[in-house]
Amino acid sequence: MAVTDYKYAGTAANVDRDGKADWNNPDNAKADDANKSSTNNIKNTYSDWLRLTNFGFSSADIPDGSTINGIEFVIKRSVSNDPTYTRTDHALYLYDDGAVGNNMASGTNWPVSPEAEATYGGATDMCGTSLTQADIVTSTFGIQLSVYSNNSSGSVFTVNSIKIRVYYTEGGGATSLPTRLFKRNYNHILVR
């Protein structure tokens, strides 16, 4: 089994989730540097989505026809607030032109500064998806995150960066139709 380098998103956005608190400066989650994206005033609820896509995987990273064995992603994050309250992921999905797979959210509280990394998925963990090489090399592949606090006074969540790497076996199978295209073209048959 081979593994790609970690890659960072090329595109970042705040996406509405039931009109909850926005993520400010989503672009700041595209790189591990001094700039950060944050969401404020999460009071007894969850946030909007921080959606990162366009991770730049290509056939040079994962050769055509490879079998995807696992997906791993790392979120570098912190929360600046009272540590007695719950402050966690609420929903965390891989994204392929829509949320896919399992909710990978952790029940672990985010660290009060300094920030720390949390790792999800792994070498043999597909995160509940059946993503193919063709899905992962598209610009719409990515991840989306919504966070939760039960502090009635509000919590400030900060994401420094999110990076993804992919475990694969070269030449493990025929080039398959991307899941997204498959769903678009054959969903009517599957539904029946």
Added chain:
Amino acid sequence: MLTLESKFSDYIKVLTGAGACESVMEFHNAMIKKNPFLTVGDAYKIFFDDSSFKETWVEWALKLVGKELDTEIRKIAINKIQSPVTAKKLLSNCDFFTTEEKSLLSTLAESQTEIQKLVDSITEPMEAARLLIDFPHLTDTQELTLKAKFEGRLPTVEKELLTGTVVTAKSQVVK
């Protein structure tokens, strides 16, 4: 110490001093503009008569300025709380409650009728996991009911509970 007869404008000063956010202050200031002679008692009646009232507001107010309020106001506020989770959070995060207030909140936090209602009402997997992790007063059956609501749907949380990376509040109490 603020009483039900205190001016609402004095209450606002206390809120401002405690760092209440701008949007809340705008709302409170608008009430004073409408009626400069408003008392704390009048204002609380307006809050509690409002159909859009949420008990998270009580939690917020008690946490922020509860120690500046006399026991009569606090009792009115506490009596508006219905969720055992809110009661538990207040007990854990406020150190100014009297013995009687603590007893009221503890009774609610440990009320099996209310806890069961809460457990039954949850449909969203993460909400079930959060209650299981955060709330200590669950019976074994309630724990199983909550687990069933997220099993197979939150792999990271399930792994964390299995490995002990995340421990439930109930297991910590037992220790």
